[in-house]
Amino acid sequence: MRYVAIGDSFTEGLGDELSDGTTRGWADLVAAGLAAANDQPVQYANLAIRGRLLEPIVTEQLDRALALSPAPTMITLNGGGNDMLRPGADMARLNALTEDAVRRCVAAGVRLVLLSGGDPSARLPFGTVMRRRGLALTAATADLAARHGLEFIDVFNDVEIRREQYWSDDRLHLNSAGHRRVASLVLDGLGYATEAHVVDPAPVGRRSLLAEARYYRQFVAPWVQRRLRGRSSGDGRTAKYPDWAPVQPA
Structure with missing residues (x-):
């Protein structure tokens, strides 16, 4: 298996920093989980960069992913979170960009897995706007995945991960527990039976x-x-x- 992750800070792994200062994140954990489940090495690349809007993700990053040699067998794609933070975010344009990425991967014969990010809106300024946009983008992505027969991992509607214990101090990025939960949801969605990671339900x-x-x-x-x-x-x-x-x- 040759697995490439593309996206923004969510996929880069921001918030899951190890003791040596390196960033890990759910995609790294998924790569490790795939290697363990199949008992063989996985070739892994992570092209995600924090702060990236969806357009450079599905153009520049996807270009580099498809140009890797040998070619990838699986790509995970998440994006749009940074776009939704901008005033006047064009949700129809985000949907069109995602659909174009789907067509390119299908044409290249690469398995594409779509993800929605977690929902941080409950504790963010103007969170109601972000939640409304997030629900719209998630629904559109789910529909797109269904029409093309793709796996879709719906993290946005995962109620458990909305709890404060899964988020970093900036309230926008997941912490280590949050990334572990996403990794378990992805592995389970890919067909590798995995118990979803849950943290202590202590009140905040x-x-x-x-x-x-x-x-x-x-x-x-x-x-x-x-x-x-x-x-x-x-x-x-x-x-x-x-x-x-x-x-x-x-």
């Missing part, structure tokens, strides 16, 4: 006004400043695994 206390002010200063204000400057958190970054890397069975 209410945040103080001071904690909220700190959150806006530390996370929201820098995001707004990048938007005003036309910058992205992924500017200057390259893919963490741009070519085939062997993942050995554990």
Whole structure:
């Protein structure tokens, strides 16, 4: 199996940092799970870069994925989360971009697996807008997958992962527990029976006004400043695994 993951910070693995500072994430865990389940090495590439909009994912990243030699046998695709954070997001355009990527993979004979990201909207500023857009994009992607006979992993409608215990301090990216849950959902959706990862259901206390002010200063204000400057958190970054890397069975 030769597996390529394309996408943004969700697929890059932001929020699941190891002790040595490297970023892991659900796609890395899926590659390891596939190697273990099949008891043979998996060739793995991860072209995802944080901050990327859907268009460069389904053009630049998909171009590089399909150009790998030897060719990939499976690609996972998630994108659109950063687009939904922009004012005036065009959901019909996002659907059209995804459908074009589907057609390209089908024509290339590559198995494409579509994913929706988790739903962080309950704790985000303007979360109701993001949730409405996320539901629309998820429904359209599910319909697209059904029409083309593709696997679709619906993380957005997974109620469990909406709990605060699965999210990083920035409230936008999953933490290690969140990435582990996504990996288990993907592996199970691919036909490898996997028990969904669940964290301790302990209640979460209410945040103080001071904690909220700190959150806006530390996370929201820098995001707004990048938007005003036309910058992205992924500017200057390259893919963490741009070519085939062997993942050995554990």
